[in-house]
Amino acid sequence: MSATGEVVTSASALAVAGETLMLLPEKAVYWPARQMLIIADIHFGKAASFRAQGMPVPSGTTTENLAGLDDLIERHGARHVMFLGDFLHARAAHASSTQQAMLAWRHTRQELQLTLVRGNHDKHAGDPAAALGIELVDEPHTVGPFAFCHHPDLDMDNDAGYALAGHVHPAWVLATRYDALRLPCFVVGSQRMILPSFGSFTGGHVVTREAGDAIYVTSGEAVHAIR
Template sequence: MNSELPLNIRSTNLLLLADKAIYWPQQKALLIADAHFGKAAAYRALGQPVPQGTTTQNLQRLNALLSVYPTKQLIFLGDFLHAPKSHAPATLTALRQWRAQHPSMQCLLVRGNHDKNAGDPPADLNIETVDEPYLIGDLALQHIPAPHPTHHVIAGHIHPTFRLVGKGRQRLILPCFHHQLHMTLLPSFGDFTGGYVMENNADAFICVTDSECVWPVTAQS
């Protein structure tokens, strides 16, 4: 099993990464969807007992990817911040410290539904924000997985997962990439986000990941 798998879309060669991201070597671009930074902080503000440190852990994972894959541009496919309460001081401090480690890297956010509620990232994070679709090469980079008339869509929002079925009553649900002829969905990059179980069929190419390895699955009986 591999930490990356190639995916060719028209004239574009991509790598599906085990840590729930896509790398675009031709553009030296890293694509992630649904980071939902500050989600735990937003829940704690509502009195919910949820784990601390999820933003820091997700940023550490992101740094690990950036240390392996030369990246000129980091593109967030929506839902950068989870909610207005995600602007908590601890969350923003962690994000500012992370951004200071990569001052020359271009960052772009294609706004998602949570971004419209949470608001754009603070200006000092130097993250350009655009509405979907963001067209580049053969691709339409979006948050919502809506078809595009001319470009292949890369999107998030769904938080796709897949149920692996073993012997007897064994079941395991893992994040997955879901690829079809005109659209590819990324799993949620954030760890505290849940997911939607996708169905396997002849029209779909599904790759599951356990954050260390990524591998294609075959149709199940």
């Protein structure tokens, strides 16, 4: 990585819309002023959906995703989690095993505020179980200077705020003469930021840098600004 950019540690911050946001190596954003953890595209139940179609994919991704959430909540003292769409992958995500794991997790986090900005997969999968106590909103959902969205290209009023979105699952290719590596990335522009997919079984889409965009890749241990 040494030739591709400078390291931005998990403790470093980015100034966005007059606020401080932390780009986390774990593919999430933390907004300290609101004690808010921002998560895009967690896709609960995706593996279960594939298995329901007879595809031999690994189990345990729901547990892995919940453990990842727990780690970030504890480490940063988050009191609010904002999900930027695609909370559930498909109707098969309502399977008993997936729901029981999520409800058991929620029981341990009863004081935590949860908000879901509905994404395209949520519309097909249906809303999460009411027992999860999640506030359900449509995009754009405005809090302070930010417009929380699922789609980064959402046509909205300029006064709605700086958009934080997901949907794309952005990734960036780091290439040398002999090898290449694809890593999840944050795409930071003047009017919107696209977060990488948080889910452990979601893949990524290689993006190209548009004029004015800054790219920050994550290795899982540190965030690197690509120059």
